[in-house]
């Protein structure tokens with residue numbers, strides 16, 4: 001077991017968890033409650049979780065990172081005392097996590113159990129506090145927990161330090177060659193862009209913009225990894241599993257009529273439909289062993305985002321068995337990496353990525369999200385994302401990738417990757 005456990009105090013084994021209902025009006029916008037230091041966030045259309053503090057932290061690595069994280073979380077729960085007055089998904093004990101794309105990545109992943117969680121689901125809102133003290137203490141109240149945050153600081157001038165986009169065209173060409181030579185049917189290749197901000201980054205600056213501009217995406221922040229992903233790897237709630245699969249992309253023009261015409265082109269593009277089919281099949285195959293039934297839509301719909309249009313399919317399944325289901329993290333581990341971020345067949349595509357991409361993806365394109373004490377939770381794929389350098393809050397790596405099939409064109413893929421970088425670039429203010 002390679003999980004490293006950091007508790008606020010090594011001598012304290014018990015988590016004391018308390019959830020109380022609060023008036024949603026007192027909570028307001030979740031993202032506005034995020035503190036400047038190490039905010040934890042999972043928000044879509046105003047619902048979700050914002051959290052801060054670290055009651056526990058597990059660091060994991062290598063191919064067993066998901067199983068190790070799950071075991072560490074289970075061990076912490078075995079010693080938890082919980083008083084949950086709300087009993088909704090996201091109440092009671094909650095852990096946020098984010099995991100590396102590749103088994104060999106230098107940083108494998110992290111799970112954080114926050115000290116304070118504020119959640120919202122429709123017209124319900126709650127506060128959870130987690131302590132490692134000896135006593136349960138008083139119930140949390142908005143007045144005690146929701147402190148006024150300092151004003152958000154702008155990052156100042158943002159400098160793009162490369163590598164230049166065109167250089168990535170050669171990487172894509174090698175991917176196309178691998179497909180045409182029959183090594184893989186599809187491979188997803190990614191690039192990174194190094195960016196330097198004038199001021200140390202206050203994560204609330206990009207997070208607030210992402211929440212405002214990409215409401216249909218899941219905006220996340222976990223241990224220096226932030227973004228707004230349109231792709232839900234898995235949500236598991238009371239035996240129902242959902243996955244939003246994306247693959248196949250076209251850039252938006254900004255002109256409504258032209259974009260509608262582009263949506264029609266995308267919906268009929270054999271290159272994009274082929275890419276999409278691989279991604280849907282990989283998700284259906286991965287959840288099949290855990291499900292008694294699965295619903296795969298016959299054809300994708302076109303998802304409209306401010307920067308791009310995607311082919312999208314919502315795959316759903318019912319978990320088999322009434323008693324013990326795999327947790328949402330176990331499902332995420334079974335699904336990862338899907339053909340939307342790796343390729344088909346999976347292991348051959350991963351080899352092509354290792355050989356031609358020339359970078360460590362870190363936690364980009366890995367699962368990011370949260371899970372609760374019953375194992376239910378939500379895990380997105382960390383796309384449209386950036387990772388802050390843990391040693392220098394002025395430095396970030398921005399990421400974007402594209403699915404490559406035989407009919408792909410390097411220049412078009414470079415342009416598509418630029419479109420996918422736009423949300424983070426804009427969120428930073430550049």
Ligand SMILES: C=C(O[C@H]1C=CC=C(C(=O)O)[C@@H]1O)C(=O)O
Pocket residue numbers: 188190231246247248249275310339340341383384399400401402403404420
């Ligand atoms: C790998 C990324 O996007 C994936 C998700 C949606 C559409 C994709 C595409 O059309 O290539 C990619 O498979 C990324 O945004 O970094």
